[in-house]
Amino acid sequence: MSRRFPPGAMSRRILERKIQDRYRAGHIGTDDALNLFDELIQVAGPSSVRAINCLLTVVGRDCPALGVSLFNRVARAKVPPHNITYGILVDCCCRAGRMDLGHPAMGHVIKLGFTAEAIVNFSHLLKAICAEKKTSYAMDIVLWIMPEFNCVPNIFSYNILFKGLCNERRSQEALELINIMVEDGRGCCRPDVVTYNTVIDGLLKEGEVGKAYSLFCEMPQRGISPDDVTWNSIISGMCKVHAMDKAEDVLEQMLDRGILPDVATYNSLIHGYYSLGQCEEVDRIFKEMSRNGVQPDIVTYSIQMDYLCKSGRCTEARKIFDSMISLGQKPTVTTYNILLHGYAMERSFYDMNCLIELMDDNGISPDHYGYNILISAYAKEETVVILRKTVTSRKVWLAWYMNDYLCFIYMPDYYFFNKLSLMPFALLSLLY
DNA sequence: TTAGGGTTAG
Numbered sequence A: 001m002s003r004r005f006p007p008g009a010m011s012r013r014i015l016e017r018k019i020q021d022r023y024r025a026g027h028i029g030t031d032d033a034l035n036l037f038d039e040l041i042q043v044a045g046p047s048s049v050r051a052i053n054c055l056l057t058v059v060g061r062d063c064p065a066l067g068v069s070l071f072n073r074v075a076r077a078k079v080p081p082h083n084i085t086y087g088i089l090v091d092c093c094c095r096a097g098r099m100d101l102g103h104p105a106m107g108h109v110i111k112l113g114f115t116a117e118a119i120v121n122f123s124h125l126l127k128a129i130c131a132e133k134k135t136s137y138a139m140d141i142v143l144w145i146m147p148e149f150n151c152v153p154n155i156f157s158y159n160i161l162f163k164g165l166c167n168e169r170r171s172q173e174a175l176e177l178i179n180i181m182v183e184d185g186r187g188c189c190r191p192d193v194v195t196y197n198t199v200i201d202g203l204l205k206e207g208e209v210g211k212a213y214s215l216f217c218e219m220p221q222r223g224i225s226p227d228d229v230t231w232n233s234i235i236s237g238m239c240k241v242h243a244m245d246k247a248e249d250v251l252e253q254m255l256d257r258g259i260l261p262d263v264a265t266y267n268s269l270i271h272g273y274y275s276l277g278q279c280e281e282v283d284r285i286f287k288e289m290s291r292n293g294v295q296p297d298i299v300t301y302s303i304q305m306d307y308l309c310k311s312g313r314c315t316e317a318r319k320i321f322d323s324m325i326s327l328g329q330k331p332t333v334t335t336y337n338i339l340l341h342g343y344a345m346e347r348s349f350y351d352m353n354c355l356i357e358l359m360d361d362n363g364i365s366p367d368h369y370g371y372n373i374l375i376s377a378y379a380k381e382e383t384v385v386i387l388r389k390t391v392t393s394r395k396v397w398l399a400w401y402m403n404d405y406l407c408f409i410y411m412p413d414y415y416f417f418n419k420l421s422l423m424p425f426a427l428l429s430l431l432y
Numbered sequence B: 001t002t003a004g005g006g007t008t009a010g
Helices: A009-024 A030-043 A046-062 A064-076 A083-095 A099-111 A119-131 A135-148 A155-167 A171-184 A193-205 A209-221 A228-240 A244-256 A263-275 A279-291 A298-310 A314-326 A333-345 A349-361 A368-379 A414-420 A425-431
Strands: A385-392 A395-402 A405-411
Touching (some): A009 A030, A009 A046, A030 A064, A046 A064, A083 A099, A099 A119, A135 A155, A171 A209, A209 A228, A228 A244, A228 A263, A244 A263, A263 A279, A314 A333, A333 A349, A349 A368
Antiparallel strands (some): A385 A395
């Protein structure tokens, strides 16, 4: 009787199955995935590609650069990568800030003849190109290069372009593109609810409230029903320009259509009323939330803390912060920044330093908002003298004396600022 | 393996 599998093949199949089952159940962490990858790659064969895709997805999600290096090991093993494997690779290259590797990876997909099925791979590439504020180039890819390779752009491709245009403050062009697509749209590439939501949000962020509202009103005529995201965007836009009556009108319309407000809806209203100093209205919204069974979330508490800090009531804000933690809510970097800004306004340097230590203990790194708050606060002290700036391998230490006290700021994200032109405003004014 | 909304600094 002949054996069905060569020696070792059965244990390899068992390992592959185990990996895929655990991946589907969401039971693989990054460290786990690395160990399983080491185990599998030693015995891997052509059948291992699905399990390898699962492991690359888990590792790449957390650490895209590591995902790229694992792919190199796959390429050296006798496992022909699948189109999906290349998709994960393109995504990892782009998210690791290695567009110089992302383009060749995509070129490889084309060379191997995967182009017709490479639609998702193109989406990763388009997203990364748009993130670099090169949406015009991404548009050339969608309109000319993809059809050239028989890869028909889908609504995902177009919606990535719409988001890119809006992020470049080119919402008017996005609006015109919607109209062109409506006039001669074909098949799957008619604008959908996500397209409208993206452009409505872009117009609102550029202060074009009237145009955003008109587009919102045109949706039903064009056969697209607004969803919860659409309603929330319009309500948030109205709240940001302090048109609270209009926001309440839109909320009524939303309820009439049977769509229930969620925590994001209430957060917009609470923020709007706090900005106007109308605390009685805030209390009313909180009661309404509670009546409708909607629980406040981290953003609700952050908005409340921000109001208290800006009113010189940091102690009360801190009580909310501490009670939030005791209830098991994890503060985000924004929550810390709000409190940090409150302490900075009070010039409470001791509290600021303690909070930074707490962030560190909880594994949260300050972002460019946080650094600006810190540096601006210290820079306002007349006795600040920059003592030393050390730049080593993408890391920056700043040290200075303030009131005979040696202060440090460690900037692990220097490369990030440099890359995205997000070097903190206050830091620039100190260094140059 | 791909797209959209609510909070923070100067």
